[in-house]
Amino acid sequence: MLIGSIEAGGTKFVCAVGNEDYQIKDRAVFPTTTPAETLAKVIDYFKQFDLSALGIASFGPIEIRKNSSKYGYITNTPKPHWKNTNFVGPLQQALNVPMTWTTDVNGSAYGEYIMASLANEHTDSLVYYTIGTGVGAGTVIAGQLLGSLGHPEMGHVFVKRHPDDLNFSGICPFHSDCLEGLVSGPTFEARTGRPGKDVSLNDPVWDIMANYVAQAALQTTLTIRPDKIVFGGGVISEPFLIKIRTAFEQLLNGYLELPPLDQYLVMPAIVNNGSATIGNLALALKSLNA
Amino acid sequence: MLIGSIEAGGTKFVCAVGNEDYQIKDRAVFPTTTPAETLAKVIDYFKQFDLSALGIASFGPIEIRKNSSKYGYITNTPKPHWKNTNFVGPLQQALNVPMTWTTDVNGSAYGEYIMASLANEHTDSLVYYTIGTGVGAGTVIAGQLLGSLGHPEMGHVFVKRHPDDLNFSGICPFHSDCLEGLVSGPTFEARTGRPGKDVSLNDPVWDIMANYVAQAALQTTLTIRPDKIVFGGGVISEPFLIKIRTAFEQLLNGYLELPPLDQYLVMPAIVNNGSATIGNLALALKSLNA
Numbered sequence A, B: 001m002l003i004g005s006i007e008a009g010g011t012k013f014v015c016a017v018g019n020e021d022y023q024i025k026d027r028a029v030f031p032t033t034t035p036a037e038t039l040a041k042v043i044d045y046f047k048q049f050d051l052s053a054l055g056i057a058s059f060g061p062i063e064i065r066k067n068s069s070k071y072g073y074i075t076n077t078p079k080p081h082w083k084n085t086n087f088v089g090p091l092q093q094a095l096n097v098p099m100t101w102t103t104d105v106n107g108s109a110y111g112e113y114i115m116a117s118l119a120n121e122h123t124d125s126l127v128y129y130t131i132g133t134g135v136g137a138g139t140v141i142a143g144q145l146l147g148s149l150g151h152p153e154m155g156h157v158f159v160k161r162h163p164d165d166l167n168f169s170g171i172c173p174f175h176s177d178c179l180e181g182l183v184s185g186p187t188f189e190a191r192t193g194r195p196g197k198d199v200s201l202n203d204p205v206w207d208i209m210a211n212y213v214a215q216a217a218l219q220t221t222l223t224i225r226p227d228k229i230v231f232g233g234g235v236i237s238e239p240f241l242i243k244i245r246t247a248f249e250q251l252l253n254g255y256l257e258l259p260p261l262d263q264y265l266v267m268p269a270i271v272n273n274g275s276a277t278i279g280n281l282a283l284a285l286k287s288l289n290a
């Protein structure tokens, strides 16, 4: 059986075809231009295969409430051309297979949850953060994606400002100094004039970043009590995660018993940003069996 | 059928007996002194009734993982005499009926969830905050209490400090200026020298409080996307909630579509702090039917 996956990002669409054992059989990447152009390429690509289902994980915000007339839409994104775009509708019409529809971070969270199950980890619940061009998170609890009124938007919470960072006003167009406004990739350019990859890990800006990400992890820990928190996205690396763990431990101050932090605050188990593809295959398979 | 309920607080234990229609048949209150003394009174009280089950909601932190050898214990509470106390064990031995065991705020959250179901509200998920001597919250998602590694401790998250409150260092013994350290009842004494009930609602301290509570509600909204958020505890009143809604709306800045805020950020549906009693009855009933 073949299942399709679309990971729709702001710069590119990653399409893949896999089977029920999560083996990837084919893969293609298309730039994110206009909806008409990009979706046409995606449709042409998947028409080559005899798909049984398709899993889609998209940048957002998106409408995921099945009872909404806008189900399957990208809603009020600032991204040019994509505001209020029917995404699932045209695909459904052209491909006519069962489809699942969730956010990119939900797809990644679900992929990591499935991988933990396959590895026989005891993981009932998990949060997946991406720290990239934007900041977002998805949560799986007992095999279910969280969010009843809509998908979470955990990138836009407020955190306590770091004393050495009070002059930085933050770059979120909605909230200035929400989490995304303080730790997304482009904040490196805004704070230092250089892209993050050119800022040495010894630069104090990384400690400020670690403090904020640790506060977010602490909020999640105290709110959800997940079995683990996974961090992906271009800003994340194992050395940065070490700083995050140190900051987290200081903030928590022994208040809760948690697993060893190197097993609790972790990189994705699925390498090369592949979490969402596996998550999409799994969500589509689950919908077939539902 | 008769079901017992214990709401164990730091100053008093509220015991009640009700039936499967949530009608309260009897009620008794005992001061929280030592475990031996208080639990003996509770046992004597319930021995008068032919209980089928008992629901317990306790101050914390408590051990709720069934596979732990400390299940049923109050763990590292700062409250004198109660640290590392086996709570469920002696009750189980003396009363020998099925018992449920959760936190006070989880009990309240579940009571409000049940009440919403009985009122045919479409409430799949709900968060209940108490802002009293301490700050805490419980969450129900699709009928289940949240928390896989343990119960949430949402009172101890960090928030962005209010510009007019930077000189207040906060009173949480673990984290200084976490949410509880900034908005629990005793912060009124710490900031103004007067108890909260004597501080006029026009005093700017209430706006600072509203901003912090609104940030907590925003964190919860963005993380959980619940159908509603209920606020209980001595600090909460409808006029204060109006300030909280105003602050919340400013912070959210139109980022998400939500229900009208006067239906989203609300007082308990169950009056007189009765939420936990109803929640206990419901949880105990559910355990009988499981």
Ligand SMILES: Nc1ncnc2c1ncn2[C@@H]1O[C@H](COP(=O)(O)OP(=O)(O)O)[C@@H](O)[C@H]1O
Binding pocket: A009, A010, A011, A131, A132, A133, A134, A184, A185, A186, A188, A195, A196, A197, A198, A232, A233, A234, A235, A236
């Ligand atoms: N080594 C690095 N250190 C810090 N930031 C980085 C690094 N590499 C990439 N980034 C930043 O990560 C962001 C891209 O994140 P990524 O997750 O790859 O893409 P997207 O979020 O667009 O899907 C950019 O802002 C980029 O500058």
Ligand SMILES: Nc1ncnc2c1ncn2[C@@H]1O[C@H](COP(=O)(O)OP(=O)(O)O)[C@@H](O)[C@H]1O
Binding pocket: B009, B010, B011, B131, B132, B133, B134, B184, B185, B186, B188, B195, B196, B197, B198, B232, B233, B234, B235, B236
């Ligand atoms: N009208 C009020 N305004 C502000 N704070 C109040 C008011 N009434 C009581 N409080 C505060 O609420 C706290 C008690 O909260 P409550 O929920 O009643 O009890 P507990 O948390 O101990 O169960 C105390 O710190 C008290 O000063």
Ligand SMILES: [Zn+2]
Binding pocket: A155, A156, A172, A173, A174, A175, A176, A178, A179, A180, A181
């Ligand atoms: Zn924001």
Ligand SMILES: [Zn+2]
Binding pocket: B155, B156, B172, B173, B174, B175, B176, B178, B179, B180, B181
């Ligand atoms: Zn604290």
